Amino acid sequence: MKKKLVSLLAMSTLILGLVGCGQPTNQEGVGNGEQEKVTVVLDWVPNTNHTGMYVALEKGYYNELGLNVEIMQPPEGGALALVAAGKAEFAVSFQEEIGPALTAENPLPVVAVASIIDHNVSGILSLKEKGIDSPKKLEGMNYASWDTPFERSILTQIVEEDGGDFSKVNLIPNTVTDVISALQTDIDAVWVYYGWDGVATELAGLGTNYLPFRDLNPIFDFYTPVLATGTKYLEENEEQAKKFLEATAKGYEYAIENPEEAAQILVKHAPEVDLELATASQKFLANEYKAEKDQWGTIDSTRWSTFYEWMYENNLISQPLDEQGFTNAYLPQ
Template identity: 30%
Template sequence: MRRNLRKLVAVAGAAAMAFSLAACGSTNAGSSDSGSSDGGLKKVTFMLSWAPDTNHIGVYVAKNKGYFKDAGLDVDIVAVAQAGAEQAVNNGVADFALSNMTNTADYSLKGATIKQVMQVQQKPSAIWCALASNKSVKTPKDLDGKTFATFGSNESDAVVRRMIQFDGGKGQFDKVTAGTNTFQTLSSGKADFGGFYATWEGVQAEMYGPKLNCFTEPDYGVPGNADSIGIITSDKTIKNNPELVRKFVQASQKGYEYAYSNPDDAAKILVKEAPDANLKEEFVAKSMHTIVDGKYWGDPAKIKDGSFTLGTNDFTETQKYFDFLNESHTYTDAKGNPVNTAPKAKDVATNEFLGK
């Protein structure tokens, strides 16, 4: 699952802040059925999917700017559960969480009843990198026979294999389980390459090192958008309280729109609202500018003129990626048995709650 790639560098941070974040926000299990706060606001729980970063920033902005309060919501932002944000939403431990459509589809094949109700990221940001100091790696075909720092995801294996083969290689590589910091795993010589994200770890490498030599999926034959990051909720919450979903989605949407238009101020808000993450404002700001300049959340000009709505789930590009994963035989059911039919993007996401 795509979550495993993000965990390559985020596990340690998420674990370290788990207690402090949970302590400052109550986990209202199934709070769509719970009461109101003392101020008459509806209590809602939003679960992080890893450590706080710019993928979550719109929710932090919405809370800081009062968008949730204006919608009658009292939102607690809580640390990711050990079982994962998707399972927490499916079980009613959290009302909403950050995830992506790829994970939503995968969990649905295993019996979960969850949907993505808002897609923030509209293009892939995953990068597959070796240290720049490793002169033996110039293009993906040079990864043949090298060692991949991984969490064992079939999905990541399929992506790397396709990129190597597209570049003329065989697609054969060794694997080692990544530590809590993939940079360290590469620097120690235990692995030759690993997965990162251009909008976060790529910025980290650029600003602080170590320098990386990276390859992107669209350039080497991987179709569609693997990184359809967005907000999920449960089918139960959608059925029982659609107005709650609408309010949360549209307030979050407003937060992401503000962050996209005001990246520097949004960076300040994230640093302030997530103090336990120990984020540097200059780093967060650079990440946000990378997102804006790369048009990762959509074309700002089209958002401004109304021809594109930020938060729209893209069923076309995600379906292309689902089909690729199915062709690569990565899907399994809850018992680990192979599933040979690609999930349908339109079954695991909806745009009905977005503001226009």
């Protein structure tokens, strides 16, 4: 459901000259001198991870608070560097991306300010006929791999905790963009975000086995995706940030209560998105955007720090982060 970046540490070299990329979407009738311009850079093409922001545009929630919000698709290399450099106000990112960014040789001054989906809805998907109903059974199978240390560390742990030998998994370098087609070739298993690709396989009538990471080990219930911004921006624009998150939260609450209407709004702003898939995905994510929480967007400090402890122990970040890298202070109180 999102594009994994091949390198999380190369972003800081890609800051300059990236602002003009992608196709912007903003609210009709806004942009007068009294409104404050806010740019949001997505992580990938528009999808149901982003619906709450499109709802806030369509329903005028941003406009009501004096914001002229523009949503843009990302540059090659990702969006996080843009907010770090002050070239955009907000970006869709992931906890597993923010950690390396904070601990790089040239750290990015960024922070997560809201969880878009409360729990990790990713895992390993395969056709049921392959019989991969536990991680150990990935042995001897062709797994489509992004070939990143982060991915290999998670896969190694879940396979070995299940009594398997990760070295026996056939890693096939492949950035899958069409899971349905890939699973019907020589690819046996792939990492998916179930709210999009898993739902798509259901609509296609494919019988599948799905291994959710958060069920295999609670450490892997990390926050992916999140909304992130630059620390300097927050210091200088506290009230604007609060307004943006207030309207955005309202958009996601609407999507939770009205998934079919929210899907129609997403497709209106991104007509390349299939309405049937968007609707089914919205119905799935209506139960996941805030899950059991009372309020959309809040991040649990224990889950956040536990995952960063794991990243540090697996040499995926160069120093401990504990509870660094997020704040709930700008969400509606």
